[in-house]
Amino acid sequence: MGLTLGELAVRFGCELRGDPAVLVGQIGTLSGAGPGELAFLANPHYRSQLAATRATVVVLDVASAPLCPTAALIHSNPYATYARIASVLHPEPPASAGAGPGAQIDASARVAASASIGAGTVIGPRCMIGERVRIGAGCVLGADVQVGDDCRLHARVTLESGTELGARVCLQSGAVIGSDGFGYARDGSGWTKVPQLGRVRIGADVEIGANTTIDRGAIDDTVIGAGVKLDNQIQVAHNVHIGEHTVIAACTGISGSTRIGARCMIAGAVGIVGHLDICDDVVVTGFSMVSHSISTPGVYSGGIPAAPAALWRRVVGRLKRLDALAGRVTRLERGTHSPDSRIQNDE
Amino acid sequence: MGLTLGELAVRFGCELRGDPAVLVGQIGTLSGAGPGELAFLANPHYRSQLAATRATVVVLDVASAPLCPTAALIHSNPYATYARIASVLHPEPPASAGAGPGAQIDASARVAASASIGAGTVIGPRCMIGERVRIGAGCVLGADVQVGDDCRLHARVTLESGTELGARVCLQSGAVIGSDGFGYARDGSGWTKVPQLGRVRIGADVEIGANTTIDRGAIDDTVIGAGVKLDNQIQVAHNVHIGEHTVIAACTGISGSTRIGARCMIAGAVGIVGHLDICDDVVVTGFSMVSHSISTPGVYSGGIPAAPAALWRRVVGRLKRLDALAGRVTRLERGTHSPDSRIQNDE
């Protein structure tokens, strides 16, 4: 399909600089797009690519517009505008309503007639599947699962019993929602399993990445707020609460009963200890360990950039003797050091 | 179902303070439970919630009992006692014996008549499935897999060929047991795969979390001892041995051929290097890298708590120059510094 620049400008609220009758049919990168393609410039870092672009039109903000050699669609939020245009130019292929071959739907489940159920997918007792839901192949839904309208499950997703999804939730392949929380009581020399009786409740417009896992609550529920975006291979333990519109990048783990506020941005490979309270609007940079509650919005870090190994070995050696180094400084301040004190104390 | 406090006291060996004829039907949290519900107090941290609880009965220890405003079931291990009561009040829904629709069981497999095989599950040649085993939907068992009595596989679990599970092993959804170990021999400019010919042997009463992976051994087997508890998204490489009753939290990775002792507690997001020996009764706190063998029981740490980003940037900068700082201190001790030496050497 194609749309004219004029149609795009009207539909997406852009100012158009260029011929409104020109057609674009698909999107491309600023450096790779060719004739008939639409590109975007959101990050000023790539502004240098603008001069050479062969795209038919570029979506950008007013500050970059004078540098644009082609037609321009000007918007204060070029990235979100690009996203909206791209989803119109490249719609998902339609899924036919009904159940694919080999799907097993329990007789007590209620599945909207407009829903599409993939081949081999298993839907348990008393599940409720909303309008226009698309469930991929090889998914397993336990008993009493509720899936809101317009949800999208990619292939091989597990929703364990009692899971609730709001409208328009999207899960990538391999995600597991509602697995048992990690709860064991010490019992003599071993451990006794603590039954995990809560559920997972997920708000509207949540996205969950491939092979991400979210455990059911121990007694109360694990709760993911509306608009939350979780990347791949994230682990969310039992009874965690994540506030609305918080985004979390891949490989991050959140321990049990921690509460994360709204609009937080947690980078990748972060570890968050259990039973913490993280307030709204907190940013955590990558590879950090969060081991205390945070009550002040702001940016928090704990990662250390890699260095050449020879340098790093010396740093690690010094680090382990940091206490001794501080003691040497104290003795210098007090005038109680001796010229060879470093031999006794440190090196 | 419901049980009287008298029945609970007798069955679980508690001292009862309260009316033995009173019924409880389900469990709840100390702060959330209402009439007819049983709560517990195991962590003294929550003792302040005791005064306001509306639970019908609380399981707690003798030290907390005087503060309990309701009936009390007193036990020296209230958490394990709660766990046992909860599993009686909230039993798992029964699974009907036999194979679900679309299950594919090889003719040479031996499946106990009391076992339940989920829809679409595939069971390979010569598998042996014990009594009362429950296998969820969408699982795949390769050839020659042995599953002990009373095992529980949630949905979409893979047991590759030759895997052995003792009795009462529980695997959460998405777990993969017996994948090939990561073994390649350098060969000219590339790598030649080293066939992974061992298996995975898992003892009784082991629990394995969602999307956790355990590789088969290269020649000998990978071995998980009885009573081990593994959380979600743990990676266990080939030929690792984990001793009995060790517990490991989510997102931890253990490299090849490492041996971990019994009764260890490894927190989340820990990385353990290969070919190490970790002795019994070692505790590793979260986000630590274990790069040397440990021969003394105790607590080991390597994680650094996140700090406000501005502070952290300065710390990282100083860290990279720690060697220079130590040199400055040495010159001060020797009296060979000059007032402007810091300009030459460090800042």
Added chain:
Amino acid sequence: MGLTLGELAVRFGCELRGDPAVLVGQIGTLSGAGPGELAFLANPHYRSQLAATRATVVVLDVASAPLCPTAALIHSNPYATYARIASVLHPEPPASAGAGPGAQIDASARVAASASIGAGTVIGPRCMIGERVRIGAGCVLGADVQVGDDCRLHARVTLESGTELGARVCLQSGAVIGSDGFGYARDGSGWTKVPQLGRVRIGADVEIGANTTIDRGAIDDTVIGAGVKLDNQIQVAHNVHIGEHTVIAACTGISGSTRIGARCMIAGAVGIVGHLDICDDVVVTGFSMVSHSISTPGVYSGGIPAAPAALWRRVVGRLKRLDALAGRVTRLERGTHSPDSRIQNDE
């Protein structure tokens, strides 16, 4: 099956010290192998096990050969030679061509007659499956997936639409290729999904571990070069490029648009920030955060070995006050400290 030492020497280009008529039938470890078994010695660390081995023959290099009490197959690369012999002595069990029970193959897919498709596997429209491909049970291939000759998919692998695999690619169970990249545009108080329109292209001879995830590109493709080996639970974000023959160990995450060169070796639990360029022949040791591009081949590190917790607590405390310590040293150098300055400034 068995082979004589003479046959092995000829076929794998070894010098034989021993009786060429002797048969070996399987492999074993140096310490565990018995009569009729072949072992290898590649790591000089294990040379002490050589004297006591009961193997019939040992594959080793010329330097270790004089110490070998048994027959020896001598090769300059004993580990790769062992790997090749092991794959001949222990071939994978044959898979019968054709589709297993319950497999669902779209009518428009082209599947080679020599390919084996596992039970319950779903193959989407217009897929092309090459000669001798083996696909395990419970896999899901979306539309327009291309699988090269001799590929091997273990159970429960997802290849989302448009994924391309070169020849001889091997994927372990639970791997997800072609999931949507993590792309959202900030949009008022929430986030708008950026359609992920690229694909994943994987070169020949690539191996991908269990539950590893590789996202499709946002516009252009995510590209994995020929001969790359990825361990379990690795996360590769959208538009990452990984150069030929690079190996990456488990639990490592690579953020979006980063390019990693050829022949790199990335250890486990490494985090690599997005939009970086890592040149060829870089080694990154375990548990490191790579936050800057690397343009010089070499070894880079950022992990800190765990220490006894009491020591580590003091180090962390000192670390957070490192700036103050450096200030104290500067004042000492300037002669502006006072004997009690440490009280004001630090401790």
